[in-house]
Amino acid sequence: MTPSARSSAIILVPGHWLGAWAWDEVREHLNTDTTRAIALTLPGLDGNDPDRATKTLEDQAAAILDALGQAGASEENPATLVAHSGANAPVSLVIDRHPELVHRVVWVDSGPVASGSIFAPDLPSEVEELALPPFEALGQQASLEGLSPEMLERFRAHAVPEPGPVLRQAVELTNEHRRRVRTTLVCCSMSSAQVLELARAGHPMFAEVATLEHVDVIDLPTGHWPMWSRPRDLAEIIQSKASRSY
Structure with a gap:
């Protein structure tokens, strides 16, 4: 980034089971001299909140909007939203309601959802929360490539069950x-070529990508959690995309 380039504030939104702690390594590599970065723990993901299992997507979207306000985001000074994985639902809500506050959205092994999307439509109403699955089962759903035993141990120790209302809304x-x-x-656990092919084919997970007017793709080959497996590389991508001259 050149000295004259301006950067928007960066709001880092983690995916399911994660809090602000998930972005610690990425934040270490961001240039805080030119960028203000705020990492969020979304409502429902604070293990000390006794009411966390009742939190909804509306609560999470409101928290992101609050963070945008704290960062001073406005139509004249929009922020960069960074969304990992399951953060795509509340971030999609925020972009829908206040697109003028967002300079750019960076989807990390994720993407925008379509209207009507529900993460777990078959989750029974009596299920209050969804805990982090055993890694053997999780690895069947999302790539664990690049994560050391120590990283997995930290993941398990810090993970907070995802509220049921968030998954059903x-x-x-x-x-x-x-x-x-x-x-x-x-694009991490899937290549950009695969993602774009699925988008063109109308795959429900990526169909919304085909409707975007200004989209670019970057391959960062690793597993589904690049904030731990390739934090420096991810930080460099985020930093460059937050630049107003980009």
Whole structure:
């Protein structure tokens, strides 16, 4: 980044089971002299909150909007949103409601969801929360490539069960302007070529990507949690995308 380049504030939003701690290594590599980075623990993911299992996507979207406000985001000074994995639902809500506050959204092994999407539509109503599965089962759903035993141990120790209401709530989107927000897909456990092919084919997980007006893709080959397996490389991508001259 050149000395004259301006950077927007960066809001780091972790995926399921994770809190602000998940971004610690990435934040170490961000240039805080030119960038203000705020890592979030979304409502429902604070292990000390006795009411966390009742939190909803609306609560999470409100928390992201609060963080944008704390960062001073405005139409004249929009921020960069970075969303990992399951953070795509609340971040999609925020972009739909306030696209003018977002300079760019960086999806980390993730992507925007379509209106009507529900993460776990078949999750029984009596299930209050969903704990982090055993790693053998989790590895069947998302790549653990690049994660050392120590990283996995930390993941297990810090993980907080995901609230049931968050997993069962439908994402309702109405604002076509959300599709005009500059978008970067950081492709890790799948290549960008695979993601774009699925988007063109209308795959439910990636169909919304095909509707975006300004999208670029970056390959960062690793597992589903690059904030731990390749934190420096991910930080460099985020830093460059937060630059207003980019």
